[in-house]
Every structure is written in structure tokens, then in C-alpha cells.
Amino acid sequence: MRILVTGMAWVTALGDDLESVWQALLAGRSGLRPVPFSGRLRNQLAAPAMAGDESPSERLVRMACQTIQRALQAAGHEPEDPGVQLVFGTSLGTFLDDEISRRSLSGWAQAVARKLGSPSAPIVVSTACSSGADAIMIGAELIRSGATKCCVCGGADVLTDSKRLGHSALGTMSPTQLRAFDIRHDGTLLGEGAGCMVLEHETSGQNVQAIYRGGGSANDATGMTIADMTGLSAGYAMRRSFADADVPSSAIGLINAHGSGTPMSDTTECAAFASVFPESIRPVVFATKGNFGHTLGATGAIEAIALVLAMNAGRVPPIYGLEQPVQGFSLPLAASKSFSCDARIGLSLTLGFGGFDTSLIFEAVS
Amino acid sequence: MTAWSSLAVAATGEADVPRLERFEPRTRATVRYADPAAWITATAVANALSVSGVLRSASSHEIGMVVVSDDGPAASMAEINAATSSGFSSPLRYAASNPGSLVGVSCIAFGLRGPTINLTMLPADGISVALRLCEGWLNRGVARWMVVATFSVNRLEGKCSRALLLGCQNLIGGVGKPLTQSAADWLVSPGME
Numbered sequence: 001m002r003i004l005v006t007g008m009a010w011v012t013a014l015g016d017d018l019e020s021v022w023q024a025l026l027a028g029r030s031g032l033r034p035v036p037f038s039g040r041l042r043n044q045l046a047a048p049a050m051a052g053d054e055s056p057s058e059r060l061v062r063m064a065c066q067t068i069q070r071a072l073q074a075a076g077h078e079p080e081d082p083g084v085q086l087v088f089g090t091s092l093g094t095f096l097d098d099e100i101s102r103r104s105l106s107g108w109a110q111a112v113a114r115k116l117g118s119p120s121a122p123i124v125v126s127t128a129c130s131s132g133a134d135a136i137m138i139g140a141e142l143i144r145s146g147a148t149k150c151c152v153c154g155g156a157d158v159l160t161d162s163k164r165l166g167h168s169a170l171g172t173m174s175p176t177q178l179r180a181f182d183i184r185h186d187g188t189l190l191g192e193g194a195g196c197m198v199l200e201h202e203t204s205g206q207n208v209q210a211i212y213r214g215g216g217s218a219n220d221a222t223g224m225t226i227a228d229m230t231g232l233s234a235g236y237a238m239r240r241s242f243a244d245a246d247v248p249s250s251a252i253g254l255i256n257a258h259g260s261g262t263p264m265s266d267t268t269e270c271a272a273f274a275s276v277f278p279e280s281i282r283p284v285v286f287a288t289k290g291n292f293g294h295t296l297g298a299t300g301a302i303e304a305i306a307l308v309l310a311m312n313a314g315r316v317p318p319i320y321g322l323e324q325p326v327q328g329f330s331l332p333l334a335a336s337k338s339f340s341c342d343a344r345i346g347l348s349l350t351l352g353f354g355g356f357d358t359s360l361i362f363e364a365v366s
Numbered sequence: 367m368t369a370w371s372s373l374a375v376a377a378t379g380e381a382d383v384p385r386l387e388r389f390e391p392r393t394r395a396t397v398r399y400a401d402p403a404a405w406i407t408a409t410a411v412a413n414a415l416s417v418s419g420v421l422r423s424a425s426s427h428e429i430g431m432v433v434v435s436d437d438g439p440a441a442s443m444a445e446i447n448a449a450t451s452s453g454f455s456s457p458l459r460y461a462a463s464n465p466g467s468l469v470g471v472s473c474i475a476f477g478l479r480g481p482t483i484n485l486t487m488l489p490a491d492g493i494s495v496a497l498r499l500c501e502g503w504l505n506r507g508v509a510r511w512m513v514v515a516t517f518s519v520n521r522l523e524g525k526c527s528r529a530l531l532l533g534c535q536n537l538i539g540g541v542g543k544p545l546t547q548s549a550a551d552w553l554v555s556p557g558m559e
Contacts, residue, residue, distance in 0.1 A: 039453035095438070096446045096463060105438050105465055105486035123495050126438075126465040126486040134483055138499065145498050162450045166460035216508075217481035221426070221473040223396055224461040233479050236427060240481065240508055354466030355473050356482060 003140050005210040005362065007075030007152070007198035008305045009067040012292045013047035013191050016066065022309050025317035026338040030291050032178065032189055037161065041168045042175045046159055047191030047293025056158040057094045057101055057108065063194035064088060064112045064156040072152055075198040076206055079116035086113055086122040087139040087153040088196070089131030091297035091352070096162035126297070128352030129258070130217075131155045132195055133300025133360055137215035139199045149204045154196025154301035163296070164190060170225060172262050178294070179321035180259030180287045181266055181333055188260040191293020195301030210308040211363040213247060213345065216240025220355030227264050227351055231271030234349065234357045238276045241347065241359035249276055252283045252361070253343025254316065255331070256307040258351045259287025260294055265351055266326060272349075274330040284341055286310070286334035290320025300350040304360055307346045311364035316341045370497040372505060375549050376542035377531040379414030381406050382524060388412045393475045399458040401439030403525065404471040407517045410527035411472040418531050418541075420511050421476060428510035430480025431469050432499055434492035434553075435517040438465040468517055480509040489516040489554040497532075497550060504534040516553050528553050 010016065013031025014024040031047040050059055068086070069079060077084055088109050095102040104110075109122040123142075127134045132155025139151030167173040167190060174187030199212055218236035220228040228234070242249055257269050277283065288306050289295075295302055310316055316334045325333050348360045384405030386394060389412070400408075411431070415421055420429065442462040449455055461467070466484045473482060481503050485492040493516065500512040515529035530553060535544060543549075 092443075092463065092465075095443050095465070096450065099444075099447065102438070102440055102443050104488075105436050106488065106491075121491055123492070124486045125483065127469075127482070127484050128464055128466045138483065138495070141499055141502050142495070145502055147498060162446055162455070162460075165450055165453070165455040166446065166457075166463075169455040170457045170460060217430075217483065218427070218479050219431070219469070219473040219482040221477050221479050223474065224398070224400070224464075224467060224470060225457075236479055244506070244508070352466065353461065353464050354470030354484070356466055356469075356484075 001144060002202035003143055003212040004200045004202055004208045005197050005212055006200050006207050007071035008209060009070035010193060010195040010302050010305055011049050011063045011067055012193040013049050014291060025288060025291055026315060028318045028320055030320050032293055037164060041164055042173045043189060045189050048159055049193045056160050057098045060093055060108055060156055060158045061111050065115050067194040067196045068116060068152050071196045071198050079118050082119045083150055085120055085142060085148040085151045086118050087135045087151050088122055089125035089135040089155040089297050090157050091128045091131055092163060094158060094160060097160045127356040128354050129296050130300050130350040130352035130356035130358040131297035133350045133358040136197055136301060136304060136360060137358060140212050140215060143199060143201050149201040151199045152196055153199060155298040156194035157192055157295055157297035159190055159192040174261055177321050178261040178290045180261045180289060180319055181326055181329060182322045183324045183326055185261050185263055185266050187262050188294040191295045193292060193295045193298045193302055195298050195305050208365050210365055213361040213363050214241050214245030216244055216359045218357045220357060222355060225353050227268040229264060229267045229271060231268050231275050234268055234272035234351060235275045237357040237359040241361050245361040247345060250281045251345045252347050254311060254341055254346035255283050255285045256303045256348040257285050257287045258349055259289050261289060268351060270329050282331055284316055284334055285331045286316050287319050300358060304348045307348045308362050311343055311346050314340055314342060370501045370545055372535055373501055373532050373545040374535040374542040375530050375545050376533050377414045377418035379410040379529040381409035381413060382526045385409045389475050396474055397471055399462050400467055400471045401442040401462045403439045403517050404467045406525055407433060407468045407515050407527040408472040408475050410529040411513055411515055414529040414531045415476060424510050426477035427479040429478045430482055430503060430509040431472060431478055431513040432483045432496040433468045433515050434485045434487055434489045434496050435468055436486060436488045437517060437519045438486060439463055439467055489518055493550055493554050500532050
């Protein structure tokens with residue numbers, strides 16, 4: 001059974017229109033800028049996506065609603081359609097900052113569904129930075145199982161004081177810039193946003209933008225915030241996605257990496273890619289967190305969209321902040337400026353706290 | 367016929383308090399701090415896995431896990447909330463406030479490297495989704511065993527986690543009993559029997 005991607009939308013620090021944000025990625029722009037914080041942080045830089053006086057909880061719901069509406073519109077559906085299943089994720093959303101939001105961890109998604117007039121109860125995911133990618137994988141599983149024919153899937157997350165302070169205290173926040181896969185990589189910087197895809201059964205989808213070929217998940221089983229730097233579990237996730245997609249590793253022409261900019265994450269991906277792709281197979285690797293900031297629960301969906309746009313456009317955006325690649329990275333990295341690429345099948349990899357590694361494979365259609 | 371008619375229950379586990387003594391010192395040292403919700407869930411998983419003995423017969427990468435909880439690590443979240451207002455954050459508490467830690471702690475404790483998902487939903491709403499995911503992964507051979515666990519806080523009964531160890535009926539050689547609706551109901555209704 002083929003699962004079609006029939007709609008995509010995002011809200012990012014670089015805008016909320018697919019084409020203009022895509023052009024900004026190709027131009028190597030970043031949405032990271034100083035964002036005032038009353039306390040002490042390792043870095044004031046962050047990538048907010050929406051201006052306004054809304055509370056973070058209101059912003060989370062608004063970003064999710066906007067992306068869902070736009071993606072469904074592109075696919076020719078309405079949120080009120082009873083055949084559309086909502087599958088959405090966030091990492092910590094506003095659970096740490098808003099006491100009401102943590103009384104029910106699904107409450108924010110139920111608010112989204114109510115606001116949109118969605119008749120079905122939302123399926124809600126929280127697998128840290130893999131939430132958006134896992135929502136897409138779950139949506140595809142539901143379509144395969146016959147539970148539904150159409151899912152709108154993705155993730156949303158907001159910048160909050162608790163997250164900025166938490167990542168600063170953890171030491172995962174860069175004191176300088178987010179430079180994924182660069183020898184100067186020293187941490188990540190947070191952003192916010194939302195991304196979603198409409199997935200449909202092959203018999204019902206129109207306006208096909210890509211084919212979802214398959215997904216794979218594995219747990220690191222290593223530590224609360226520590227990744228398995230041998231790349232073993234990230235490798236499991238990718239191999240499971242190859243099997244699910246029924247493609248060999250040699251079919252992968254392009255990878256949107258997690259690329260968080262932390263040395264631990266970069267090392268993990270470096271090892272995982274080396275273990276999965278033999279020397280003769282060299283897909284190009286790009287990453288977008290230097291552009292959007294690390295959008296946590298949204299990042300997996302946003303990166304899946306960027307991968308599809310790259311394959312459909314036949315161009316790869318440069319990795320923001322990458323000047324001198326880390327030693328030993330076995331695959332070609334997209335450095336300095338955009339370039340053409342004829343990849344038809346690509347992979348998006350996300351790594352999350354709690355050990356959640358997720359790999360999604362898409363095929364271009366244009 | 368239920369949507370998960372191909373599944374079999376190999377073992378069950380339940381816990382209402384964390385039993386840290388059930389875990390190896392290595393696990394406690396690696397985790398350092400986790401929310402009581404995550405330890406209670408891991409205790410229920412430990413009970414299910416010890417009954418089944420699958421850790422002796424299966425590789426850890428063949429075992430996956432899905433958790434369903436609308437409550438999550440609430441105590442750690444509240445602690446981070448209180449600390450943030452004074453301009454401080456504890457790295458250990460911040461890590462523990464991740465809702466996915468309800469999966470992560472069990473995976474660390476038992477080395478589970480199969481597919482994992484954390485559904486932040488009321489167990490009554492999310493369990494059918496969890497079982498569909500398990501069925502898909504088990505039937506396609508992505509995992510040989512799946513643990514599906516719930517964690518909930520009931521005003522009368524307190525905290526409770528329940529876990530089922532699931533396999534594919536035709537692949538696990540007669541181990542266990544077919545998954546029934548009542549077994550699925552047992553997961554979602556602690557204190558209701």
C-alpha cells in the first residue's frame with residue numbers, strides 16, 4: 001500500500017509560507033536572534049516563530065491550528081471532515097510553565113481539535129525531539145492498519161523560560177552559535193514552530209507532494225539525556241526504516257540529519273551513518289536547526305517537510321554555521337551554499353531525550 | 367474480532383509504588399533521578415518481564431515499548447516550574463520532567479532497543495492506538511515482543527501502572543494467552559475491577 005503526502009505546512013522563525021521559507025533556507029538565512037531573558041542563560045539567542053502578546057499556551061495552540069488548517073487546505077480537506085484523524089506531538093509544550101496544561105498532557109491537543117472543529121479525538125504523542133516524526137510514523141501505521149484513510153500529523157512546540165533555562169543548565173545550549181557538524185560545534189539553540197503533513201491512503205489522496213515510504217524507531221536505552229554515541233540505536237532506527245520502506249540503503253540520496261549542534265548528537269549521527277552506509281553509498285547530508293533553532297517537539301515534522309521540498313526542488317540548502325566539517329564524518333555535508341541534487345528517495349533522522357530515535361523515508365514525486 | 371486479534375499476552379505486571387531495589391545499581395546510577403511516575407512504570411514492566419523470562423530468550427533490540435499516560439512525570443514538572451520562577455533549573459529534574467521518561471527509564475533498565483512510543487493520552491483513549499502500533503510492529507517482525515504500559519493517577523486509588531508483555535500468537539510458540547478485550551480493559555481501569 002502506498003501512503004501519499006498530500007499536504008504540508010509549517011510555522012517557523014523564518015516565516016510560515018512553504019515557498020518563502022524554502023527560499024530562505026536556500027539562501028542560508030537563520031531565524032536565531034537575541035531574545036531577552038530575565039535570568040542567566042548560556043546564550044540569549046533563540047528562534048521565536050510568532051510575535052504577539054499571547055501566552056505560550058495560546059501560541060502553541062495557534063501554531064498547531066494554523067499548520068493543520070493550511071496542510072488540510074492544500075490536501076483539499078476540511079478540519080471538520082470526520083474522516084481526518086489528528087495525530088500531533090510536542091515535547092514539553094507548556095507543561096513546565098503552565099500548571100493547567102500539565103493537569104492533562106493531551107489537553108493542548110484537545111484544545112486544538114476543538115478550535116478546528118475536528119470531530120475525532122486527537123492522538124497525542126510526546127517523545128521529546130522525535131515527537132513530530134513519531135506523529136507522522138503513527139499516522140502512517142494507522143492508515144496501513146485500516147483504522148483511517150487520512151491523518152494530519154506533526155508537531156508543535158514553543159519557546160518557554162523553563163526550556164531555555166533547562167537546556168542552559170544541562171549544558172546542551174551553545175554559548176556561541178549552532179554549528180551542526182562543524183569542528184566548533186558546542187551546543188544547540190532553541191526555536192519554536194510547528195509542522196505537519198497530511199498522509200492519505202493511495203486510493204483517496206490528490207495533490208500528491210511525496211510518498212511516505214516507511215519509518216523506523218529504536219530506543220537508545222542509554223541515559224536520560226545521554227545518547228548512545230556508538231550510533232547503534234540510531235542505526236537500528238534507520239535499518240528498520242529501510243525494511244519498512246522496502247528500499248536498500250543505496251536508494252537513499254539525501255538525508256536531513258538531526259544536526260542539533262551538540263557534540264554528543266553529532267558524534268552519534270556520525271557513527272550511525274558510518275555504520276549504515278558503506279563507503280560506496282554517499283547520500284548528501286543537510287540539517288536545518290541552524291536556520292530554525294531546535295524546535296524540539298516540532299523539529300521532526302519540520303525536517304520531514306524540508307526533506308520533501310529539497311527532493312522536489314532538486315536542491316539542497318546549506319547547513320547554517322558549517323565551515324569546517326568534523327573529522328571522520330563519512331558522508332558529504334551540504335556546506336556554504338545550496339546546490340543541485342537529483343535524489344528521489346530521502347531520509348529524515350531525529351534523536352530525542354528518553355532515547356527516541358526515529359527515521360522516516362520519503363520519495364519525491366515531481 | 368478486535369483489531370489486535372493476532373496478539374498474545376505473555377505476562378502482566380502492576381505497580382503502585384516505585385521499587386528501586388528491583389533495579390540493578392548500574393541502572394540507578396545511570397538514571398540518577400527519575401520521576402516517581404517513571405519508576406512506578408518501570409516497576410510494573412519489571413514485574414511483567416520477570417514473570418515472562420523473555421530477557422533470557424530474546425535480544426533486547428527485539429523488545430519495544432509503548433506507554434500511554436495523560437499524567438506523566440507531574441511531580442518533576444511542578445518542581446521545574448517552581449525553580450524556574452527563581453531563575454534556577456536542575457538538570458536532573460529537567461531531564462526527569464520529559465514525558466517520554468516513562469518509556470526511557472524502562473528502556474535503560476532493561477536495555478530495550480526496539481521501537482518505542484509515548485502517547486500522552488488518557489489510557490482509555492490511547493490504548494487502542496498503542497495496541498495497533500504493537501500489532502503492526504509485531505506482525506511485520508520489527509519487534510519480537512512489545513511491552514504496552516499505562517500510568518495513571520486516580521483520585522481514589524492513587525498512582526498505578528499496569529503492563530502487558532505482548533507477542534504475535536503465531537510467532538511465540540504457544541507462550542501466553544490471546545489478547546482479549548478484558549485484558550485491554552485491565553490496562554486502562556486500575557481499581558475498577
